[in-house]
Every structure is written in structure tokens, then in C-alpha cells.
Amino acid sequence: MLHELKNIIQTAKQAKTKTVFVSVVALDGSSYRRPGVRMSIQEDGTIVGAVSGGCVEKEILRQAQSVFKDAVPKLMVYDGRYRLGCEGILYILIELFEPSDDFFIAFEKQWKSRTSFDIQTHFSKEETHQSKGGSTFIFSNTSYALSSHVNLDDPLDVFHQNIKAGFQLLIVGSEHDAVQLCKYASQTGWEVTIVAPPDDPKSIDNFPGASKYLGIDETMFSREEMDDQTAVVIMTHSFAKDLKYLGSIREKIPKYLGLLGPSRRRDKMINELFEYYPDIDERFIESIHGPAGINIGAETPQEIAISIMSEILTVIRGKELMLLKDKTRGIHQ
Numbered sequence: 001m002l003h004e005l006k007n008i009i010q011t012a013k014q015a016k017t018k019t020v021f022v023s024v025v026a027l028d029g030s031s032y033r034r035p036g037v038r039m040s041i042q043e044d045g046t047i048v049g050a051v052s053g054g055c056v057e058k059e060i061l062r063q064a065q066s067v068f069k070d071a072v073p074k075l076m077v078y079d080g081r082y083r084l085g086c087e088g089i090l091y092i093l094i095e096l097f098e099p100s101d102d103f104f105i106a107f108e109k110q111w112k113s114r115t116s117f118d119i120q121t122h123f124s125k126e127e128t129h130q131s132k133g134g135s136t137f138i139f140s141n142t143s144y145a146l147s148s149h150v151n152l153d154d155p156l157d158v159f160h161q162n163i164k165a166g167f168q169l170l171i172v173g174s175e176h177d178a179v180q181l182c183k184y185a186s187q188t189g190w191e192v193t194i195v196a197p198p199d200d201p202k203s204i205d206n207f208p209g210a211s212k213y214l215g216i217d218e219t220m221f222s223r224e225e226m227d228d229q230t231a232v233v234i235m236t237h238s239f240a241k242d243l244k245y246l247g248s249i250r251e252k253i254p255k256y257l258g259l260l261g262p263s264r265r266r267d268k269m270i271n272e273l274f275e276y277y278p279d280i281d282e283r284f285i286e287s288i289h290g291p292a293g294i295n296i297g298a299e300t301p302q303e304i305a306i307s308i309m310s311e312i313l314t315v316i317r318g319k320e321l322m323l324l325k326d327k328t329r330g331i332h333q
Contacts, residue, residue: 029088258292
């Protein structure tokens with residue numbers, strides 16, 4: 001979610017024309033995406049982001065014209081039961097995006113601090129109040145309204161959303177498969193850091209999409225912050241190096257910790273960890289996913305990247321592996 005918001009807000013900041021901020025605030029039934037997804041539209045027709053698979057955006061663009069004209073927010077009701085395949089009714093708030101300069105400064109400070117924040121979007125499904133409402137961002141107990149035209153008179157509902165820190169992936173390794181994992185993860189919106197030994201000749205230019213490149217040994221790697229929005233994949237293709245980097249973070253338990261290579265290699269590495277660190281926490285050992293990835297028959301570096309990312313998503317979202325066709329309830333339930 002954060003990477004989408006960053007793109008929307010950074011683009012709107014640079015826009016030369018009026019911009020509207022679009023939020024899905026409620027849903028009856030099912031839809032391609034859930035409440036909380038957002039996008040922006042500029043007066044020249046430029047669209048950033050999407051709230052559906054592409055079928056709703058044209059109607060949003062049409063209905064946004066009145067907001068550009070009179071700055072009055074609008075709750076758009078889109079019934080997709082007969083036009084989409086989603087069998088749901090979307091409630092979408094369209095509001096003018098004109099925050100203060102302080103908002104942009106506070107937003108950048110907030111996401112760089114890797115601290116979550118809240119968005120409160122006021123709206124009403126009642127036809128007589130559908131031209132009221134608006135969104136407020138809350139950074140460190142300070143509120144920033146997106147527009148001076150926000151009307152928060154009662155009776156209004158409030159859609160509350162907590163935005164977590166951006167998901168970050170630390171890739172320890174610099175071989176070809178690390179390049180592919182970096183590329184795919186960054187395209188997904190993850191913040192990717194490449195970690196390689198100090199004597200490695202590569203640089204960030206070798207890793208499209210990477211946010212950072214760190215040429216550091218295991219001692220420096222142990223100082224990297226790893227919060228509950230962090231995944232680590234160790235894939236140097238050197239047993240000795242993998243063991244050093246793995247052992248250096250033994251007192252940290254990232255949300256996901258993956259090891260490349262077969263299970264016998266993992267078992268050997270864990271046995272050596274116990275030899276070096278006999279008091280190592282069992283929770284750290286249990287957090288290791290090795291071989292990293294899920295069984296999709298991956299062969300190429302690109303397919304392996306997909307396999308690893310799929311397992312990461314499964315772990316961080318707390319899901320059981322299964323085919324969607326086997327689910328008896330909705331996709332998002």
C-alpha cells in the first residue's frame with residue numbers, strides 16, 4: 001500500500017494541473033481490490049494507480065470532472081454486479097488533492113522513519129450527504145487534511161486505514177539470481193537492499209530497482225535494522241559466507257528468513273550454527289525457510305524469484321498454501 005501512496009503523492013506534488021485523490025471506502029460483495037486502495041487523476045487525464053482491474057477507472061475519470069470544476073467531493077457508487085465479474089458494489093470517494101506544503105514534508109519524513117501512520121476518510125452513503133467528506137492523514141498525532149474544501153459535518157461514516165512501513169527485502173548475494181529477485185521484488189513495490197561482501201566488484205548499477213547496495217561484511221550486516229516488515233534472503237552461493245551472514249543476525253528474527261540451496265545444505269549450516277553458538281534461540285532456527293520458495297517447479301532464475309516471493313507473501317500474510325479454486329470462501333477472506 002505504501003509504495004502506491006508514495007507514487008500517487010509524489011506525482012501529484014509535481015503535477016502542473018489540478019489533481020483529485022480517489023479512495024475506495026466501502027464494498028458490498030466482492031471486488032478486484034478491497035477498500036483502502038487509492039489512485040489519483042490529474043485534470044489533463046493523467047491517471048496514477050488503479051482501484052480495479054481497469055474497468056472502473058473510466059467512470060471515475062468522468063465523474064471526477066465536477067470535482068475539478070467546483071472542488072466539492074463526491075461519493076461515487078459503482079455497481080459491478082452486471083458489468084464486472086466481481087459481484088460487488090464499490091463506494092469511491094473523489095476529492096480534490098490540495099494539501100499544504102507541510103503535508104509533503106511530513107509524509108516524506110514519516111515513510112523514511114519506517115513508522116506506520118493512519119488515514120481517516122469521511123464519507124456518507126446517504127444520497128443527501130454524498131457531497132461531503134474527505135481524507136485526513138495523521139502523522140505523529142498531527143493531522144493533515146488533503147483539501148481546504150473538506151466537509152466533515154455529521155452524519156458521516158469514517159473509513160480508517162493504518163498504513164504500515166514499506167516492505168523491505170534484504171538480499172545477501174550478488175549473483176545472477178539475486179539480480180532477478182531484486183528486479184521482480186522492486187517491481188512489486190518492495191524496497192530492496194543488496195548486501196554483498198566488501199570485495200565484491202559490483203555496484204547498485206548492476207541491480208535494476210534496488211534502493212540500496214551495501215558492500216559490507218557480516219559484522220556490519222548484523223547492525224541492519226530488521227522490523228516486522230522485513231524479509232531476508234541469503235544467497236551468496238558460498239557456504240562459508242552464507243553461514244557468516246546467517247550467524248550474524250542470530251539475535252534478530254525478521255518476518256521471513258530464507259536460505260538458497262537444498263535441505264541437506266540447510267541442515268549442515270544449522271548444525272554448524274549450533275557448534276559456533278550453542279545457546280542460539282530455537283525461534284531463530286524455526287524462522288529459517290530453506291530451501292527458500294514454494295514448490296512450483298521453478299527452473300530459471302526468474303521462476304525461482306517468483307517462487308521465493310510467493311513464499312514470502314504467504315508467510316507475511318499468514319496464509320496456508322492452496323489453489324484459489326479450492327477456497328470455499330472469497331479470495332480476500
